[in-house]
Amino acid sequence: MDPILYDSFDRLLTDVSTPQVVRDIEADGSTQDLWQQIIESGFTDAMISEKSGGAGLALADAFSLFFLCGRHALPIPLAYAMFAKHVCALNGISAPDQAITISPLPVHGSGDIIDCRNVPFGKLAKWVVVSHTAPSGSHKDMLLPVSDAECSDTGVVGSLQAHLCWKKVPASAIVLKNTVPWLEIAATITASLMAGAMDSVLNMTVGYAGERVQFGRPIGKFQAVQQQLSVLAELAVASRMAAELGCQENPDGTPNGLAAAVAKARASEAAGTVVSIAHAVHAAMGVTAEYDLQLFTRRLIEWRTDFGSAGYWNRRVGDAVLASAEPTTLEFMLPTFFAKSGYQQNFD
Amino acid sequence: MLEPLTLTGIPDHAEALRPAVREFVKTYTEKVPLEQRARSWMGFDADFSRELAKRGWVGVTLPKQYGGGGLDAYSRFVLIEELLGNSTPVAAHWIADRQSGPLILKFGTQEQKDFFLPRICRAESFFCIGMSEPQSGSDLASVRTRATRTPNGWKLNGQKIWTTNAHRTHYMIALVRTSGSAEDRHKGLSQVIIDLSAPGITVRQIGDLTGDAHFNEVFFEDVELGEDALVGSEGSGWAQVTAELAFERSGPERFYSAIALFDTWLNYLREHHSGDSWARELAGHIVTHLAVLRAMSVAVTEKLAKGESPAIAAALVKDLGTELEQFIPFAISEELGRHPGHAVPDGLLRALAYISQICPTYSLRGGTREILRGMIARGLGLR
Numbered sequence: 001m002d003p004i005l006y007d008s009f010d011r012l013l014t015d016v017s018t019p020q021v022v023r024d025i026e027a028d029g030s031t032q033d034l035w036q037q038i039i040e041s042g043f044t045d046a047m048i049s050e051k052s053g054g055a056g057l058a059l060a061d062a063f064s065l066f067f068l069c070g071r072h073a074l075p076i077p078l079a080y081a082m083f084a085k086h087v088c089a090l091n092g093i094s095a096p097d098q099a100i101t102i103s104p105l106p107v108h109g110s111g112d113i114i115d116c117r118n119v120p121f122g123k124l125a126k127w128v129v130v131s132h133t134a135p136s137g138s139h140k141d142m143l144l145p146v147s148d149a150e151c152s153d154t155g156v157v158g159s160l161q162a163h164l165c166w167k168k169v170p171a172s173a174i175v176l177k178n179t180v181p182w183l184e185i186a187a188t189i190t191a192s193l194m195a196g197a198m199d200s201v202l203n204m205t206v207g208y209a210g211e212r213v214q215f216g217r218p219i220g221k222f223q224a225v226q227q228q229l230s231v232l233a234e235l236a237v238a239s240r241m242a243a244e245l246g247c248q249e250n251p252d253g254t255p256n257g258l259a260a261a262v263a264k265a266r267a268s269e270a271a272g273t274v275v276s277i278a279h280a281v282h283a284a285m286g287v288t289a290e291y292d293l294q295l296f297t298r299r300l301i302e303w304r305t306d307f308g309s310a311g312y313w314n315r316r317v318g319d320a321v322l323a324s325a326e327p328t329t330l331e332f333m334l335p336t337f338f339a340k341s342g343y344q345q346n347f348d
Numbered sequence: 349m350l351e352p353l354t355l356t357g358i359p360d361h362a363e364a365l366r367p368a369v370r371e372f373v374k375t376y377t378e379k380v381p382l383e384q385r386a387r388s389w390m391g392f393d394a395d396f397s398r399e400l401a402k403r404g405w406v407g408v409t410l411p412k413q414y415g416g417g418g419l420d421a422y423s424r425f426v427l428i429e430e431l432l433g434n435s436t437p438v439a440a441h442w443i444a445d446r447q448s449g450p451l452i453l454k455f456g457t458q459e460q461k462d463f464f465l466p467r468i469c470r471a472e473s474f475f476c477i478g479m480s481e482p483q484s485g486s487d488l489a490s491v492r493t494r495a496t497r498t499p500n501g502w503k504l505n506g507q508k509i510w511t512t513n514a515h516r517t518h519y520m521i522a523l524v525r526t527s528g529s530a531e532d533r534h535k536g537l538s539q540v541i542i543d544l545s546a547p548g549i550t551v552r553q554i555g556d557l558t559g560d561a562h563f564n565e566v567f568f569e570d571v572e573l574g575e576d577a578l579v580g581s582e583g584s585g586w587a588q589v590t591a592e593l594a595f596e597r598s599g600p601e602r603f604y605s606a607i608a609l610f611d612t613w614l615n616y617l618r619e620h621h622s623g624d625s626w627a628r629e630l631a632g633h634i635v636t637h638l639a640v641l642r643a644m645s646v647a648v649t650e651k652l653a654k655g656e657s658p659a660i661a662a663a664l665v666k667d668l669g670t671e672l673e674q675f676i677p678f679a680i681s682e683e684l685g686r687h688p689g690h691a692v693p694d695g696l697l698r699a700l701a702y703i704s705q706i707c708p709t710y711s712l713r714g715g716t717r718e719i720l721r722g723m724i725a726r727g728l729g730l731r
């Protein structure tokens with residue numbers, strides 16, 4: 001990723017996605033100002049091709065932007081919207097410049113009803129990408145307007161998720177004919193957000209350990225605390241690498257679903273330990289509403305199950321490994337995950 | 349704060365090495381029983397090392413003028429990934445290839461380079477590492493083995509322990525005290541090359557819990573070393589050892605050690621009941637971890653290729669990697685034990701028993717988990 005773009009996005013989010021803004025939006029859901037600032041920056045169109053007026057970033061480049069959204073706990077679905085707008089553009093549709101999020105798979109077997117539970121950013125989104133399979137078995141990817149949905153709160157304090165339910169496919173639905181593996185991509189974007197949030201959690205926790213004094217010294221001087229922080233750092237670094245890997249396309253430019261599976265499995269597994277170490281080191285202060293740690297750990301807890309938990313994605317990878325005829329894991333892994341990063345399939 | 353690791357590709361020139369290595373390795377693995385391959389890089393086979401050397405695959409990063417491959421760190425990564433990913437017995441030349449050769453190249457005199465490097469590349473001279481002593485394990489700076497000046501060189505007295513393959517290698521590069529006392533810590537330490545056939549050296553094997561004997565006690569009694577035994581400058585031993593450890597910690601040997609077992613288990617599942625839901629999830633868990641570790645290891649290789657010494661990133665890869673290596677036998681025994689009444693092949697069970705017993709060493713050799721985490725904490729600015 002171009003470091004200038006990265007830095008300018010980082011600065012933008014430092015200015016507009018402050019802890020106060022995050023708290024305000026969590027309290028009353030009014031995102032108008034924030035959206036306006038982001039739209040003016042042009043980043044909503046980052047993944048749209050240059051020909052269609054965007055910056056033309058591939059998923060692999062956009063990874064860094066997703067990471068920063070997580071690092072700043074950005075309280076709007078910009079990362080999902082970037083990708084959704086790109087897919088709309090591929091379909092020749094000019095997507096509305098409004099908050100677009102991606103829904104997890106709707107509840108199975110609800111007939112014509114489209115019942116989407118725990119939609120990330122569902123409270124603030126205007127449009128939602130839904131992969132819907134009708135009772136007839138026909139499958140459609142659609143952009144559905146939230147204004148036509150029944151919207152209910154999840155009851156979780158501060159959460160931006162909502163349950164969204166459409167009685168049937170609304171007339172205003174925008175069908176996306178050229179489709180993509182939405183679940184995989186939403187999963188790897190979420191893994192990238194998680195890696196960003198873990199990076200903030202690491203920085204905050206190391207910072208706190210350097211300041212908080214007990215027994216006459218900063219708690220970070222105690223070896224027991226140091227060892228915990230090292231584990232936290234390892235998991236944050238590994239999750240970031242996993243998320244970056246998950247955003248690598250196949251050599252033909254299509255998303256790599258199994259790499260995405262690696263990303264979400266690894267980040268979701270790490271999140272539990274990251275959250276518990278961060279809270280353990282912060283002790284009582286860390287669980288207060290006033291202290292910023294919770295802005296990140298609440299998100300990590302939510303994100304680790306959004307679009308599939310570690311077990312779901314591990315299972316997907318396990319199925320692929322067991323279905324493959326490769327005699328060694330090495331021979332399975334290289335073409336499956338690393339085809340884009342140098343590995344050549346130049347064997348018989 | 350830690351410098352992030354970012355995804356890096358392996359350049360084409362390095363990937364170009366892979367097909368030939370893989371082809372060679374496959375002819376080997378077909379013939380060798382699983383139990384032996386389960387030893388991974390603890391497997392010692394001098395003939396195998398010499399076969400590799402004939403093909404130019406020992407000392408690939410050493411300059412051509414010394415008989416090396418003149419290739420970069422990426423090429424070595426590809427080579428050893430194929431060797432370790434297929435569990436070949438690389439122990440004989442492993443230490444010379446990984447660290448002694450590069451150390452001599454970097455710090456050695458012209459005479460030392462001319463003498464040792466061609467022998468390393470031909471797999472004629474094998475090396476071992478003499479760091480640990482009975483009273484100096486994690487606290488390596490407290491070593492007591494001492495080299496004192498003589499009119500024409502050095503006289504060596506003391507003892508090393510846990511020296512892998514001292515009984516079947518030719519040279520040891522030892523960290524010894526050349527001035528001051530143990531209280532002087534990092535000051536006054538130097539590295540010397542010791543010809544293990546010299547008079548005054550006694551090597552005694554130590555058996556391990558699996559019935560193997562790979563490590564040793566090595567005693568030095570008035571061993572005469574020439575002037576040219578010193579590698580690098582006197583008193584710089586600590587700095588040199590630290591640089592060496594970055595090479596030692598981040599490679600694929602820190603996550604592929606139990607791969608022969610994992611691959612055999614996968615093949616067993618494929619052939620029999622193809623795994624229940626839990627087994628499939630477990631297989632995926634291990635592969636997702638391996639994929640990320642591999643990506644991290646390549647990222648560290650990039651830093652090595654640029655000439656950096658990424659000690660903290662390497663510690664991070666080793667700590668996470670050995671955790672997975674130790675998880676593999678634990679998980680597989682749990683999975684197999686869930687199905688009483690299934691006929692599990694003896695070979696798989698023997699490999700499982702061996703790796704279950706030996707795997708605690710994975711996080712000891714090359715620096716313990718606690719020591720690595722201490723280094724990472726230093727990288728985080730906590731100490």
Ligand SMILES: Cc1cc2nc3c(=O)[nH]c(=O)nc-3n(C[C@H](O)[C@H](O)[C@H](O)COP(=O)(O)OP(=O)(O)OC[C@H]3O[C@@H](n4cnc5c(N)ncnc54)[C@H](O)[C@@H]3O)c2cc1C
Binds near residue numbers: 484712713716
């Ligand atoms: C299979 C194998 C091969 C080996 N090969 C070689 C070799 O070829 N050459 C060589 O020189 N050495 C070799 N070693 C030795 C290895 O480097 C040492 O075992 C290792 O450095 C630990 O030293 P120790 O065993 O004396 O344990 P100790 O240092 O006594 O440690 C015991 C325990 O205390 C912990 N501990 C120690 N200090 C601290 C601290 N400051 N803070 C927190 N915890 C601490 C350790 O983490 C460990 O859990 C080998 C070891 C093994 C197992």
